[in-house]
Structure formats: C-alpha cells, structure tokens
Amino acid sequence: MPNTVQEAKRYLNNAKEILREKARKEDGYYQDKKYVKLAGHAAYTGVLVALDALFDEKSKKRKDVDWYKERLSKMDKKVLNAFNGAYDTLHLAMGYDGNPISDVSKAGLETAESIINWVETRTAVA
Known part of the structure; x- marks a missing residue:
C-alpha cells in the first residue's frame, strides 16, 4: 500500500515541479497555460491514485468522478468536500481551463x- x-x-511533486520550472510565474500569474494544465492533470491524477489505493481498486477501467464521491460520502464528509474542491480546482480550473492565477x-x-496525506494515515492504520 505505501x-x-x-x-x-510523486504525481503531486511532478505537478509542483512543472509549475515551478516551466509555467513562469510573474506577479501572481502563470504565463504559460500549457504547463498549468499539465500540473493540474498531474496533481488530480495523484489524488485518484491515492484514493484507488484506499479503496483497494485494482481495476484499470475508467471510473467517473461520481464513483469517488459516492465512496467518500460514506467515509468522511470533510474529505468529500476536499475532493469536490480538488476536482473543481485541479481537474477543471487548472487541467481544462489553465487558470493562470497562482x-x-x-x-x-x-x-x-491534504487528501493524499489523509489516505496515507487511513492506509497506515489498516
């Protein structure tokens, strides 16, 4: 599990590195949307990888966002809220729109x- x-x-660290080294931040804005999008996708993928580990999901088939929301709603409403925020911010605002606001x-x-760390503490107890 670890x-x-x-x-x-690793996905999350890659996202941070992409923003730091390639997106060119100036005055609180990233100058290159392409790298904001890549970073958003990388970070969101990291969240999904962590949640798949928690749910012990070995399937390679694609799961939609509602699959994750349904499982989280039964476990922890606070993390469900964080997941909804991650979806909106990482997947939509960054990943699709390339929102330049740092x-x-x-x-x-x-x-x-925070979601990945939550998963880590849950899986360490299991």
Whole structure:
C-alpha cells in the first residue's frame, strides 16, 4: 500500500515541479497555460491514485468522478468536500481551463496534498 501513496506523492511533486520550472510565474500569474494544465492533470491524477489505493481498486477501467464521491460520502464528509474542491480546482480550473492565477494552483495543490496525506494515515492504520 505505501507504494501507491508514494506514487500519488510523486504525481503531486511532478505537478509542483512543472509549475515551478516551466509555467513562469510573474506577479501572481502563470504565463504559460500549457504547463498549468499539465500540473493540474498531474496533481488530480495523484489524488485518484491515492484514493484507488484506499479503496483497494485494482481495476484499470475508467471510473467517473461520481464513483469517488459516492465512496467518500460514506467515509468522511470533510474529505468529500476536499475532493469536490480538488476536482473543481485541479481537474477543471487548472487541467481544462489553465487558470493562470497562482493562488488557485496553490490552493489546489494544498488540497491534493491534504487528501493524499489523509489516505496515507487511513492506509497506515489498516
């Protein structure tokens, strides 16, 4: 199980590195949407990898966002709220729209990190 949480953290670290090294932040805005999008996708993937580890999901078939929401709603409403925020911020605002506001990316990455850390504590107890 730790390997999957480690994999999730690797995705998150890649997202941070993409923003830091390639997106060119100036005055609180990223100058290159392409890299904001890549970072958003990487961080969101990290969240999904962590949740798949928690739910012990080995299937390679694609699951929609409602699949995750349904499971989280039965476990922890606070994390469900964080997941909804991660979906909106990482997947939609960053991943699709390339939102250039650096504080949006920062909040999204912090949310992703909190979900991954939550999963890590849940899987450490199991």
